[in-house]
Amino acid sequence: MxxxxxxxxxxxxxxxxxxxxxxxxxxxxxxxxxxxxxxxxxxxxxxxxxxxxxxxxxxxxxxxxxxxxxxxxPESTETAAVDLYAHQLAGESSWYETELGDPESGRxxxxxxxxxxxxxxxxxxxxxxxxxxxxxxxxxxxxxxxxxxxxxxxxxxxxxxxxxxxxxxxxxxxxxxxxxxxxxxxxxxxxxxxxxxxxxxxxxxxxxxxxxxxxxxxxxxxxxxxxxxxxxxxxxxxxxxxTPESGAHDRHKQALTDPVFPRTELTRAFSGRPARGLVNRFMREHGPYAPAAYPEVHHLTAPLRKAAAKAKDAQGMALWAGQGHRxxxxxxxxxxxxxxxxxxxxxxxxxxxxxxxxxxxx
CATH class of the missing domain: 3.20.20.70 (Aldolase class I)
Structure with a gap:
C-alpha cells in the first residue's frame, strides 16, 4: 500500500x-x-x-x-414495482402501526x-x-x-x-x-x-x-x-x-451470535439493493419479490425499520452482518x-x- x-x-x-x-x-x-x-x-x-x-x-x-x-x-424505472411493493408491505405497516415512507425522498x-x-x-x-x-x-x-x-x-x-x-x-x-x-x-x-x-x-x-x-x-x-x-x-x-462503542441497536449486536439467526443472505427486502444481513422474518417474507429500486425501497421501509427497532423486534430489523458474524x-x-x-x-x-x-x- x-x-x-x-x-x-x-x-x-x-x-x-x-x-x-x-x-x-x-x-x-x-x-x-x-x-x-x-x-x-x-x-x-x-x-x-x-x-x-x-x-x-x-x-x-x-x-x-x-x-x-x-x-x-441513477433515475429508477421501477415506479410500478415500487408501488406494488408498497402494497405488499401494507401488513407490515399495520403491524407496526406506522405509515410507509415516501419512496421519492431523494436520490x-x-x-x-x-x-x-x-x-x-x-x-x-x-x-x-x-x-x-x-x-x-x-x-x-x-x-x-x-x-x-x-x-x-x-x-x-x-x-x-x-x-x-x-x-x-x-x-x-x-x-x-x-x-x-x-x-x-x-x-x-x-x-x-x-x-x-x-x-x-x-x-x-x-x-x-x-x-x-x-x-x-x-x-x-x-x-x-x-x-x-x-x-x-x-x-x-x-x-x-x-463493540460497546458501536452505535448499532442492542438487539442487532445480540443477534450476531444468537442461534436464532444462524446464517446470512443477500437481500433487496429493506433497501432495493443487494445487502447481506441475518436472515429474519422480514427478509424471508419480502426478499423474494423486493424490486431492484434503490434508494426508493430504502425510503419506503425506513419507518418500518425504525418501528421494529423501537419495539426491539429483531425479526423486522435490517440486521446487516457479514458471513463471519458468529x-x-x-x-x-x-x-x-x-x-x-x-x-x-x-x-x-x-x-x-x-x-x-x-x-x-x-
Whole structure:
C-alpha cells in the first residue's frame, strides 16, 4: 500500500464505515487511537449531520480518520414495482402501526453538499461507495490533502477506480455485511459476487493501486490471509459491530451470535439493493419479490425499520452482518484492535516458520 496512506495508521486494520447508525464518532476514535483507521459513515445523514460528527470525532481523537460518502444513484424505472411493493408491505405497516415512507425522498444523499463540506474542512481520508467519483472530484480532494478510496466488487470496477485517480481500492468480497458496493445494480447478477481472497488476487494482477480487502474478516489470521493475497490492509465491519462503542441497536449486536439467526443472505427486502444481513422474518417474507429500486425501497421501509427497532423486534430489523458474524467478540473497540494485531503477528510468525512449525510434514 502507498507508504503515505499507510503512515496514517500503524496497523493494517480499517474500521468499515457502516451507515445507518453503527459507525459513530466514539467507535472511529477508539479504532484510530488503537492504531487502526476509524471511519464515519456520511450515508443517510445530512451534510450538517456529517459535519457535526466530524467535529465530535476531532474532539475525541487527534489521530487520522476517514469519512465515507454514497455516490448519487441513477433515475429508477421501477415506479410500478415500487408501488406494488408498497402494497405488499401494507401488513407490515399495520403491524407496526406506522405509515410507509415516501419512496421519492431523494436520490443523491446530499452528495454535492457533503463534498462542499469535505472540501471546505478536509479530513484525512474520503471513501466512496456505489460508484466512482469524477476525476475532477478526486483531484479537488487531493488538492485539499485528502486521500481518496473507492469500493470495487469486480476487476472492471477496480479499473474504473484506478482511472478516477483514487489512491486505493477497497476490494469488497461477497462475504461482506451490509450493501454490496457495486457500481451498477444489475439484478441478473444477484448472488454472483466474488469471494474476497479471489477478488484481491484478481485486482492485484489487473491494477497497480493499493488494495484494502473487506468481506467476512473477523480474525487476525484472516487479515494475514488477505495481506498474503496482495492487500495492504483489511477493512472490518461486523467485527466492530458488537463493540460497546458501536452505535448499532442492542438487539442487532445480540443477534450476531444468537442461534436464532444462524446464517446470512443477500437481500433487496429493506433497501432495493443487494445487502447481506441475518436472515429474519422480514427478509424471508419480502426478499423474494423486493424490486431492484434503490434508494426508493430504502425510503419506503425506513419507518418500518425504525418501528421494529423501537419495539426491539429483531425479526423486522435490517440486521446487516457479514458471513463471519458468529465469530463476533464483545470487546471494546481498542482492545479488539490489539487482539487482532496479536493474532495477525501470530499468523505471520507461523507462516514465516514454515511447515516445520506444525510438526512432521508427510
Amino acid at each position: 502507498s507508504s503515505a496512506l499507510t503512515d496514517l495508521f500503524p496497523h493494517p486494520i480499517v474500521q468499515a464505515p457502516m451507515a445507518g447508525g453503527p459507525a459513530v464518532p466514539p467507535l472511529a476514535a477508539a479504532v484510530s487511537d488503537a492504531g487502526g483507521l476509524g471511519f464515519l459513515a456520511a450515508g443517510y445523514k445530512t451534510a450538517d449531520g456529517m459535519y457535526q460528527e466530524i467535529k465530535q470525532l476531532r474532539g475525541l481523537t487527534g489521530r487520522p480518520f476517514g469519512v465515507n460518502v454514497f455516490m448519487p444513484q 443523491d444523499d446530499g452528495y454535492d453538499a457533503k463534498l462542499a463540506v469535505l472540501l471546505d474542512d478536509p479530513v484525512p481520508v474520503v471513501s466512496f461507495h456505489f460508484g466512482v467519483p469524477a476525476r475532477e472530484v478526486v483531484d479537488s480532494l487531493h488538492r485539499v490533502g485528502s486521500f481518496v478510496l473507492a469500493t470495487a466488487t469486480t476487476v472492471e470496477e477496480a479499473l474504473a477506480v484506478d482511472r478516477s485517480g483514487a489512491d486505493a481500492v477497497i476490494a469488497q468480497g461477497v462475504e461482506a455485511g451490509g450493501h454490496q458496493g457495486t457500481h451498477r445494480d444489475v439484478p441478473e447478477q444477484d448472488g454472483a459476487g466474488i469471494g474476497v481472497l479471489s477478488l484481491v488476487a484478481q485486482i492485484r494482477e489487473a491494477v497497480g493501486l493499493p488494495i484494502i480487502a473487506t468481506g467476512g474478516i473477523m480474525r487476525g489470521s484472516q487479515i494475514a490471509a488477505v495481506l498474503a493475497a496482495g492487500a495492504g490492509a483489511a477493512q472490518l465491519g461486523t467485527a466492530f459491530l458488537a 465469530m463476533a467478540r464483545d470487546l471494546p473497540a481498542g482492545r479488539l484492535v490489539e487482539v487482532l494485531v496479536a493474532e495477525l503477528d501470530e499468523a505471520r510468525a507461523a507462516l514465516a516458520a514454515g511447515p516445520a512449525a506444525g510438526g512432521d510434514a508427510r
